Amino acid sequence: MESVTEMSDEYKRELRHIVTVSGDTELLSAPAYYYAARKAPSVNAMISAMAIVQDELSHAHIAYCVLEDLGVSREWLMYEREPHEFRYPYAFDVPLDSWVELCVANAFYDQAGFCLLSDVHDNTSYGPWKRGLVKVGKEENFHLLHGRRWMKRIANSGDEGRQLVCDAVKWMFPMTVEWFGLPDDLKTHSSQLDYKMKGLTNDQLRQYWMDSIVPFCDELGLEVPVHRNADDTAWELEYELPVFFDENEKRWDLEHHITWDQVVTRWKGRGPRNEEMVEEIQRSAGDFSWMFKDL
Protein backbone atom coordinates (compact mmCIF):
# COMPACT_ATOMS: atom_id res chain seq x y z
CA MET A 1 0.00 0.00 0.00
CA GLU A 2 1.61 3.23 -1.10
CA SER A 3 -1.05 5.89 -0.91
CA VAL A 4 -4.22 6.86 0.88
CA THR A 5 -6.19 6.52 -2.36
CA GLU A 6 -5.64 2.76 -2.32
CA MET A 7 -6.92 2.09 1.18
CA SER A 8 -10.31 1.27 2.64
CA ASP A 9 -11.70 3.46 5.44
CA GLU A 10 -11.09 0.72 7.95
CA TYR A 11 -7.47 0.21 6.87
CA LYS A 12 -6.90 3.96 7.14
CA ARG A 13 -8.48 4.10 10.59
CA GLU A 14 -6.39 1.22 11.92
CA LEU A 15 -3.21 2.60 10.35
CA ARG A 16 -3.81 6.04 11.85
CA HIS A 17 -4.26 4.43 15.24
CA ILE A 18 -1.10 2.35 15.19
CA VAL A 19 1.05 5.18 13.79
CA THR A 20 -0.37 7.64 16.35
CA VAL A 21 0.64 5.31 19.18
CA SER A 22 4.10 5.05 17.66
CA GLY A 23 4.46 8.82 17.16
CA ASP A 24 3.15 9.68 20.62
CA THR A 25 5.53 7.15 22.17
CA GLU A 26 8.51 8.77 20.48
CA LEU A 27 7.33 12.30 21.27
CA LEU A 28 6.76 11.76 24.98
CA SER A 29 9.99 9.85 25.43
CA ALA A 30 11.77 13.14 24.68
CA PRO A 31 10.71 15.07 27.81
CA ALA A 32 10.77 11.86 29.86
CA TYR A 33 14.42 11.33 28.96
CA TYR A 34 15.30 15.01 29.03
CA TYR A 35 14.43 15.47 32.70
CA ALA A 36 16.75 12.62 33.65
CA ALA A 37 19.46 13.69 31.20
CA ARG A 38 19.98 16.78 33.32
CA LYS A 39 21.54 14.48 35.92
CA ALA A 40 24.24 13.24 33.54
CA PRO A 41 27.54 12.64 35.34
CA SER A 42 29.73 14.26 32.67
CA VAL A 43 29.57 16.53 29.65
CA ASN A 44 30.06 13.62 27.25
CA ALA A 45 27.29 11.70 28.98
CA MET A 46 25.01 14.72 28.62
CA ILE A 47 25.89 14.98 24.93
CA SER A 48 24.94 11.32 24.41
CA ALA A 49 21.67 11.75 26.29
CA MET A 50 20.72 14.90 24.39
CA ALA A 51 21.46 13.19 21.08
CA ILE A 52 19.02 10.48 22.14
CA VAL A 53 16.36 13.08 23.03
CA GLN A 54 16.86 14.75 19.66
CA ASP A 55 16.56 11.39 17.89
CA GLU A 56 13.24 10.69 19.63
CA LEU A 57 11.83 14.01 18.44
CA SER A 58 12.87 13.21 14.87
CA HIS A 59 11.21 9.80 15.16
CA ALA A 60 7.99 11.45 16.31
CA HIS A 61 8.29 13.79 13.37
CA ILE A 62 8.55 10.86 10.95
CA ALA A 63 5.42 9.22 12.39
CA TYR A 64 3.50 12.50 12.36
CA CYS A 65 4.49 13.10 8.72
CA VAL A 66 3.12 9.66 7.85
CA LEU A 67 -0.10 10.65 9.65
CA GLU A 68 -0.25 13.92 7.74
CA ASP A 69 -0.29 11.92 4.48
CA LEU A 70 -3.23 10.04 5.98
CA GLY A 71 -5.15 13.27 6.54
CA VAL A 72 -4.32 13.99 10.20
CA SER A 73 -3.23 17.50 11.14
CA ARG A 74 0.23 17.76 12.72
CA GLU A 75 -0.82 20.94 14.53
CA TRP A 76 -3.67 19.02 16.13
CA LEU A 77 -1.46 16.06 17.00
CA MET A 78 1.15 18.17 18.77
CA TYR A 79 -0.70 21.17 20.16
CA GLU A 80 -4.43 20.66 20.27
CA ARG A 81 -4.89 17.43 22.15
CA GLU A 82 -5.41 17.22 25.89
CA PRO A 83 -2.66 15.47 27.89
CA HIS A 84 -4.73 12.34 28.47
CA GLU A 85 -5.46 12.01 24.74
CA PHE A 86 -1.87 11.15 23.88
CA ARG A 87 -1.40 7.43 23.34
CA TYR A 88 1.99 6.44 24.65
CA PRO A 89 2.91 3.70 27.13
CA TYR A 90 2.15 4.41 30.78
CA ALA A 91 5.83 3.74 31.52
CA PHE A 92 6.85 7.24 30.39
CA ASP A 93 4.48 8.83 32.90
CA VAL A 94 6.54 7.40 35.74
CA PRO A 95 9.45 9.76 36.43
CA LEU A 96 13.02 8.71 35.76
CA ASP A 97 14.70 10.23 38.78
CA SER A 98 18.36 9.52 38.15
CA TRP A 99 21.00 8.91 35.50
CA VAL A 100 20.89 5.20 36.33
CA GLU A 101 17.16 5.08 35.67
CA LEU A 102 17.67 6.84 32.35
CA CYS A 103 20.26 4.21 31.35
CA VAL A 104 17.98 1.34 32.34
CA ALA A 105 15.19 3.06 30.39
CA ASN A 106 17.41 3.18 27.31
CA ALA A 107 18.25 -0.50 27.73
CA PHE A 108 14.69 -1.65 28.44
CA TYR A 109 12.27 0.83 26.87
CA ASP A 110 14.30 1.51 23.73
CA GLN A 111 14.70 -2.24 23.33
CA ALA A 112 10.92 -2.56 23.50
CA GLY A 113 10.61 0.20 20.90
CA PHE A 114 13.21 -1.50 18.75
CA CYS A 115 11.32 -4.81 18.87
CA LEU A 116 8.02 -3.13 18.01
CA LEU A 117 9.44 -1.10 15.17
CA SER A 118 11.55 -3.92 13.74
CA ASP A 119 8.40 -6.03 13.57
CA VAL A 120 6.56 -3.21 11.83
CA HIS A 121 9.41 -2.58 9.40
CA ASP A 122 9.63 -6.27 8.51
CA ASN A 123 5.90 -6.81 8.10
CA THR A 124 3.98 -3.63 7.48
CA SER A 125 1.94 -3.37 4.33
CA TYR A 126 2.21 0.43 4.24
CA GLY A 127 5.29 1.43 2.19
CA PRO A 128 5.94 4.99 3.39
CA TRP A 129 6.00 3.94 7.06
CA LYS A 130 8.25 0.97 6.34
CA ARG A 131 10.78 3.20 4.60
CA GLY A 132 10.57 5.89 7.28
CA LEU A 133 11.53 3.33 9.92
CA VAL A 134 14.97 2.49 8.49
CA LYS A 135 16.64 5.47 10.16
CA VAL A 136 14.55 5.02 13.29
CA GLY A 137 15.80 1.45 13.71
CA LYS A 138 19.45 2.43 13.45
CA GLU A 139 19.07 5.16 16.02
CA GLU A 140 17.04 3.07 18.49
CA ASN A 141 19.80 0.50 18.25
CA PHE A 142 22.26 3.14 19.43
CA HIS A 143 19.93 4.13 22.28
CA LEU A 144 19.66 0.60 23.60
CA LEU A 145 23.41 0.05 23.30
CA HIS A 146 23.97 3.27 25.22
CA GLY A 147 21.70 1.97 27.96
CA ARG A 148 23.41 -1.41 28.10
CA ARG A 149 26.90 0.05 28.22
CA TRP A 150 26.06 2.32 31.10
CA MET A 151 24.21 -0.41 32.98
CA LYS A 152 27.28 -2.61 32.68
CA ARG A 153 29.63 0.16 33.73
CA ILE A 154 27.55 1.19 36.76
CA ALA A 155 26.73 -2.39 37.84
CA ASN A 156 30.41 -3.31 37.73
CA SER A 157 31.60 -0.16 39.46
CA GLY A 158 31.05 -1.49 42.98
CA ASP A 159 28.38 -2.38 45.50
CA GLU A 160 26.69 1.00 45.47
CA GLY A 161 26.46 1.07 41.67
CA ARG A 162 25.17 -2.47 41.54
CA GLN A 163 22.45 -1.66 44.07
CA LEU A 164 21.35 1.38 42.07
CA VAL A 165 21.02 -0.71 38.91
CA CYS A 166 19.16 -3.49 40.75
CA ASP A 167 16.73 -1.00 42.26
CA ALA A 168 15.97 0.47 38.85
CA VAL A 169 15.58 -2.94 37.20
CA LYS A 170 13.19 -4.03 39.93
CA TRP A 171 10.47 -1.61 38.88
CA MET A 172 11.40 -1.10 35.24
CA PHE A 173 11.43 -4.75 34.16
CA PRO A 174 7.76 -5.42 35.00
CA MET A 175 6.97 -1.95 33.64
CA THR A 176 8.37 -2.90 30.24
CA VAL A 177 6.65 -6.30 30.32
CA GLU A 178 3.33 -4.45 30.38
CA TRP A 179 4.44 -2.13 27.57
CA PHE A 180 3.23 -4.67 25.05
CA GLY A 181 -0.39 -4.36 26.13
CA LEU A 182 -3.09 -6.84 26.86
CA PRO A 183 -2.35 -10.56 26.54
CA ASP A 184 -3.43 -12.12 23.23
CA ASP A 185 -6.34 -14.04 24.74
CA LEU A 186 -7.93 -10.75 25.78
CA LYS A 187 -7.50 -8.91 22.49
CA THR A 188 -10.96 -8.43 20.99
CA HIS A 189 -9.89 -7.54 17.49
CA SER A 190 -6.88 -8.28 15.35
CA SER A 191 -7.31 -5.77 12.54
CA GLN A 192 -3.75 -4.54 12.83
CA LEU A 193 -2.52 -8.07 12.22
CA ASP A 194 -5.17 -8.81 9.59
CA TYR A 195 -4.19 -5.71 7.64
CA LYS A 196 -0.52 -6.57 8.16
CA MET A 197 0.36 -3.33 9.87
CA LYS A 198 2.46 -5.38 12.24
CA GLY A 199 3.44 -9.04 12.17
CA LEU A 200 3.72 -10.21 15.77
CA THR A 201 1.03 -10.34 18.46
CA ASN A 202 1.41 -8.61 21.85
CA ASP A 203 2.57 -11.82 23.54
CA GLN A 204 4.97 -12.62 20.73
CA LEU A 205 6.46 -9.15 21.00
CA ARG A 206 6.81 -9.62 24.75
CA GLN A 207 8.76 -12.83 24.09
CA TYR A 208 10.88 -11.07 21.46
CA TRP A 209 11.72 -8.35 23.97
CA MET A 210 12.66 -10.92 26.62
CA ASP A 211 14.78 -12.83 24.10
CA SER A 212 16.73 -9.62 23.63
CA ILE A 213 17.07 -8.36 27.18
CA VAL A 214 17.00 -11.32 29.61
CA PRO A 215 20.32 -12.85 28.48
CA PHE A 216 21.90 -9.42 28.91
CA CYS A 217 20.53 -9.12 32.47
CA ASP A 218 21.78 -12.64 33.24
CA GLU A 219 25.21 -11.76 31.92
CA LEU A 220 25.37 -8.83 34.32
CA GLY A 221 24.14 -10.94 37.21
CA LEU A 222 20.93 -8.93 37.55
CA GLU A 223 17.91 -10.77 38.87
CA VAL A 224 14.78 -10.54 36.78
CA PRO A 225 11.50 -12.34 37.55
CA VAL A 226 11.45 -14.64 34.53
CA HIS A 227 12.88 -18.01 33.50
CA ARG A 228 12.70 -20.41 30.55
CA ASN A 229 9.66 -22.70 30.61
CA ALA A 230 9.96 -26.47 31.03
CA ASP A 231 10.42 -27.32 27.35
CA ASP A 232 12.57 -24.25 26.73
CA THR A 233 10.22 -22.83 24.12
CA ALA A 234 9.37 -19.55 25.82
CA TRP A 235 10.03 -17.16 28.70
CA GLU A 236 7.76 -17.59 31.69
CA LEU A 237 7.17 -14.79 34.15
CA GLU A 238 7.60 -15.69 37.81
CA TYR A 239 4.49 -13.73 38.68
CA GLU A 240 0.99 -13.87 37.30
CA LEU A 241 -0.15 -10.84 35.35
CA PRO A 242 -1.71 -8.47 36.14
CA VAL A 243 -0.28 -7.12 39.40
CA PHE A 244 -0.49 -3.91 41.40
CA PHE A 245 1.83 -0.94 40.79
CA ASP A 246 2.21 1.83 43.36
CA GLU A 247 2.96 4.84 41.18
CA ASN A 248 3.94 7.10 44.07
CA GLU A 249 6.52 4.67 45.41
CA LYS A 250 7.50 3.29 41.99
CA ARG A 251 7.02 -0.21 43.35
CA TRP A 252 5.30 -3.36 42.13
CA ASP A 253 3.61 -5.79 44.44
CA LEU A 254 4.03 -8.98 42.45
CA GLU A 255 1.80 -10.91 44.87
CA HIS A 256 -1.06 -8.45 44.74
CA HIS A 257 -3.24 -9.57 41.84
CA ILE A 258 -5.63 -7.16 40.20
CA THR A 259 -7.85 -7.32 37.13
CA TRP A 260 -7.00 -6.26 33.59
CA ASP A 261 -9.83 -3.72 33.83
CA GLN A 262 -7.96 -2.10 36.70
CA VAL A 263 -4.77 -2.04 34.63
CA VAL A 264 -6.56 -0.40 31.71
CA THR A 265 -8.04 2.15 34.14
CA ARG A 266 -4.52 2.99 35.29
CA TRP A 267 -3.30 3.25 31.69
CA LYS A 268 -6.18 5.46 30.60
CA GLY A 269 -5.94 7.60 33.72
CA ARG A 270 -2.32 8.32 32.78
CA GLY A 271 0.44 8.69 35.34
CA PRO A 272 2.20 11.36 37.40
CA ARG A 273 4.19 13.07 34.65
CA ASN A 274 1.60 13.14 31.85
CA GLU A 275 0.27 16.67 32.23
CA GLU A 276 3.63 18.23 32.98
CA MET A 277 5.28 16.68 29.92
CA VAL A 278 2.49 17.51 27.49
CA GLU A 279 2.39 21.08 28.82
CA GLU A 280 6.15 21.32 28.31
CA ILE A 281 5.72 20.30 24.65
CA GLN A 282 2.67 22.46 24.03
CA ARG A 283 4.27 25.53 25.59
CA SER A 284 6.23 25.90 22.37
CA ALA A 285 3.05 26.26 20.32
CA GLY A 286 2.36 29.70 19.10
CA ASP A 287 2.49 32.05 16.26
CA PHE A 288 6.09 32.63 15.34
CA SER A 289 5.39 34.32 12.04
CA TRP A 290 6.57 37.65 13.51
CA MET A 291 10.11 36.20 13.48
CA PHE A 292 10.05 35.79 9.73
CA LYS A 293 8.22 38.84 8.50
CA ASP A 294 11.34 40.78 7.64
CA LEU A 295 13.05 37.92 5.80
Added chain:
Amino acid sequence: MDPEVPVSLVDLGLIYDVRRLKGRVEVDLSFTATACPAMNFIQEDIRERLLAEPGIKEVSTQVVWEPPWTPDRISETGKKQLEGFGISL
Protein backbone atom coordinates in the same frame (compact mmCIF):
# COMPACT_ATOMS: atom_id res chain seq x y z
CA MET B 1 32.49 -0.08 14.01
CA ASP B 2 30.38 3.00 14.30
CA PRO B 3 27.78 2.21 16.98
CA GLU B 4 24.92 3.57 14.95
CA VAL B 5 25.47 2.71 11.30
CA PRO B 6 27.64 -0.43 11.10
CA VAL B 7 30.55 0.83 8.99
CA SER B 8 34.07 0.39 10.32
CA LEU B 9 35.95 3.35 11.78
CA VAL B 10 38.75 2.70 9.32
CA ASP B 11 36.38 2.90 6.35
CA LEU B 12 34.89 6.08 7.77
CA GLY B 13 38.37 7.61 7.76
CA LEU B 14 38.27 8.30 11.50
CA ILE B 15 41.52 6.55 12.39
CA TYR B 16 44.31 9.01 11.75
CA ASP B 17 47.31 7.09 13.06
CA VAL B 18 48.23 3.86 14.83
CA ARG B 19 51.62 3.35 16.54
CA ARG B 20 52.84 0.24 18.26
CA LEU B 21 55.80 -0.14 20.57
CA LYS B 22 56.06 -3.68 21.93
CA GLY B 23 52.93 -4.19 24.05
CA ARG B 24 51.61 -0.64 23.84
CA VAL B 25 49.41 0.69 21.05
CA GLU B 26 48.54 4.34 20.53
CA VAL B 27 45.64 5.33 18.31
CA ASP B 28 44.96 8.85 17.08
CA LEU B 29 41.34 9.25 16.03
CA SER B 30 38.82 11.89 15.23
CA PHE B 31 35.03 12.07 15.00
CA THR B 32 32.55 13.15 12.38
CA ALA B 33 31.30 15.89 14.70
CA THR B 34 32.68 17.66 17.76
CA ALA B 35 29.56 16.71 19.69
CA CYS B 36 29.48 13.08 18.63
CA PRO B 37 27.34 11.21 21.18
CA ALA B 38 29.41 8.08 20.86
CA MET B 39 32.89 9.41 21.64
CA ASN B 40 33.34 7.35 24.79
CA PHE B 41 31.81 4.23 23.27
CA ILE B 42 34.06 4.32 20.26
CA GLN B 43 37.21 4.76 22.34
CA GLU B 44 36.14 1.95 24.67
CA ASP B 45 35.44 -0.27 21.69
CA ILE B 46 38.90 0.40 20.26
CA ARG B 47 40.58 -0.33 23.61
CA GLU B 48 38.63 -3.54 24.11
CA ARG B 49 39.26 -4.80 20.60
CA LEU B 50 42.97 -4.10 20.62
CA LEU B 51 43.47 -5.57 24.10
CA ALA B 52 42.00 -8.79 22.72
CA GLU B 53 44.99 -9.09 20.37
CA PRO B 54 47.85 -11.29 21.61
CA GLY B 55 50.83 -9.28 22.82
CA ILE B 56 48.96 -6.05 23.40
CA LYS B 57 48.95 -4.99 27.03
CA GLU B 58 48.19 -1.29 26.87
CA VAL B 59 46.05 0.86 24.59
CA SER B 60 45.98 4.63 24.53
CA THR B 61 43.48 6.58 22.42
CA GLN B 62 44.02 10.20 21.60
CA VAL B 63 41.26 12.32 20.09
CA VAL B 64 42.59 14.80 17.56
CA TRP B 65 40.68 17.45 15.65
CA GLU B 66 43.34 18.40 13.10
CA PRO B 67 42.93 17.98 10.22
CA PRO B 68 39.14 18.21 10.57
CA TRP B 69 37.34 15.10 9.34
CA THR B 70 35.36 15.48 6.13
CA PRO B 71 33.30 12.92 4.19
CA ASP B 72 35.99 12.63 1.52
CA ARG B 73 38.01 10.63 4.06
CA ILE B 74 35.45 7.82 3.70
CA SER B 75 36.76 4.86 1.68
CA GLU B 76 34.96 3.51 -1.41
CA THR B 77 33.84 0.51 0.64
CA GLY B 78 32.51 2.81 3.33
CA LYS B 79 30.62 4.91 0.80
CA LYS B 80 28.95 1.84 -0.70
CA GLN B 81 27.97 0.57 2.73
CA LEU B 82 26.48 3.94 3.67
CA GLU B 83 24.50 4.06 0.43
CA GLY B 84 23.15 0.64 1.32
CA PHE B 85 21.85 2.18 4.53
CA GLY B 86 20.20 5.01 2.65
CA ILE B 87 22.87 7.61 3.40
CA SER B 88 24.07 9.32 0.24
CA LEU B 89 27.14 11.52 0.01
